[in-house]
Amino acid sequence: MSDGVLLVGEPLALDLVNTRSAVGDALATPEGLRGWLLLEADRLPEMPQEITGRELEAVRALREHTARTLDHVRRGVRPRRADIGALNRFQRAAPAISELSWRETGVVATRRRLGSASERLTAWLAEAAADFLARPDVAKVRECEADDCILLFLPAHPRRRWCSAARCGNRARVARHYQRHKAG
Template sequence: MNNPGPLVGEPLALDLVNTRNADGEHLATPESLRAWLDLEAARFPEARDLAAADLGEPELATARELRGHTARALEHVRRGERPPQEALDAINRAQRAAPAVTELTWNDGALTATRRRDGSAAERLAAWLAEAAADLLANPAVATIRKCEADDCVTLFLPAHPRRRWCAAARCGNRVRVARHYQRHKPA
């Protein structure tokens, strides 16, 4: 299977977990981390700020380590089981390293609130991703997260519709339908 890149559009923590899937490793280099953050920037302004930071191997290692802890915790929580304490500790530690503060400023006659974090790019990235993981893991909807039903896909998604079966209809759903059609109509 070719490597079409990571899917985005799920809760941020799921998008992070899905950066390592059957298509391969989507966070292989600092540049691929930046590209993923650019994809996420349409929904998350903090991703735009982080993508503009000087991202190197430490930030890549941080993102991948946090992805592993999130995936391990998610695997258990989805089934209603206690997650590994080391995963929870790592997620909590990452959040504490660069907590978010809502700064108020007066601009052109209006009060604006902007969330900011102090710390290195790696600490800010880890805290942002860990906060998203904590939000997802504590959400009762976590029990409804599904794995794509395509045989060669391990992507997780939070179904908006109870009949959703694939991570993306145009990606896996179409491949499954084409394979089924071929099986029904293949020459004898």
């Protein structure tokens, strides 16, 4: 959300943290949360039928715990026990099972979560955060180098400097061009 438009495509945990940017909070309202979930729908096993203030507050709390934990972990610092505990509680609130069913070709196991829609949503997001935080490359997470951007990204290339080359990168290149021509 470097310019008010959500950027997605990073690991889900980073996309969640990036819903809060220098220009605002995409999760300020239930409609904002629904919009973000729709952008991430292909990475979520289900979409809640209804987004209420309860779901919004739970996801915002999860985002805060994820952001603080990520800030510590990427710097090699022990995260706060309360944040780790909260991420674990979010997952435990909707336990995951491998539900068996029969199809024409045999038994199929489908991963499902138990609990309310709100608990399932935050449990899936907390699980994505836990999986990401435990990855060895979490230490490579960077903050965008644009002056007016605080978004995080996991660079696929070691020279990547911006959350989005098309947005922040382009603005930085235009600013450098302007400075060179202004000085000349």
